[in-house]
Amino acid sequence: MNLLDETKSAISRSKHSADDVRFVGSRDEKLGIPWSQAEKVLDIDYDDGYGSQEIAADLVVAFTDGGFLRREEYDGSEWWEYEPPFRVPTSQKPFKLVKLTSYSTRLLVDINYPMEATEE
Template sequence: MSNLLVETREVLEDNNKTINDINWVGDGKYYFDVNEFLNIANVKYDNGYGAPEVAQDLLVVGDNWWLERHEYDGSEWWEYKEIPLKPNKKIELKALTVGQAKKLGFNVSIGWENLKRINNINEEDNLERTDK
């Protein structure tokens, strides 16, 4: 068993945030006041395996960050997300799919690849380019 409010506070604390950092709560289409959330979030639920009990589209949103619900086989939890910072390394985009990479002759598997592998980026080559 877990308590939604306690769980929310713990995830916020783990990410150097507090309840005061929350701007709004909702689902992406609708929102409600943070105090409304706090008034009803002090509830126990079974976060173990089975069926998720907390609304799966529930969002807790602050400045440039948010909490979203995740689950695996019914076990559920908050995941903390932040807007990613733009990297300072640029790559030449050649492919976005394994199929495109194979047509270009790149050595890729049948799936589960990342942009670096799909675009045949060798980290050492990339380091050489940025060092020049």
């Protein structure tokens, strides 16, 4: 797999273009380069199949709107995953609990409002 081709495809799938890229670098933003420099760095081939991960796990492509692409991995198979910009909703319910109560309650809503979470 060519990482540059994979990245361009992921950018397109996220409904962005290269012009929307703020930087390519580490998720903690301590390392970063503009897209014009990143194209040269990303133009490498790697094995995206199962085995061991070959691309830096904290590599991101950050967009000007606050969304970003992040690396995901399962058993060595790796790919880009899009994370949309975080937007604070206008109305929110309060909560008091954050600790999991069972293996089936992993979400805040399930922990705090168990009856509502299962209702449709």
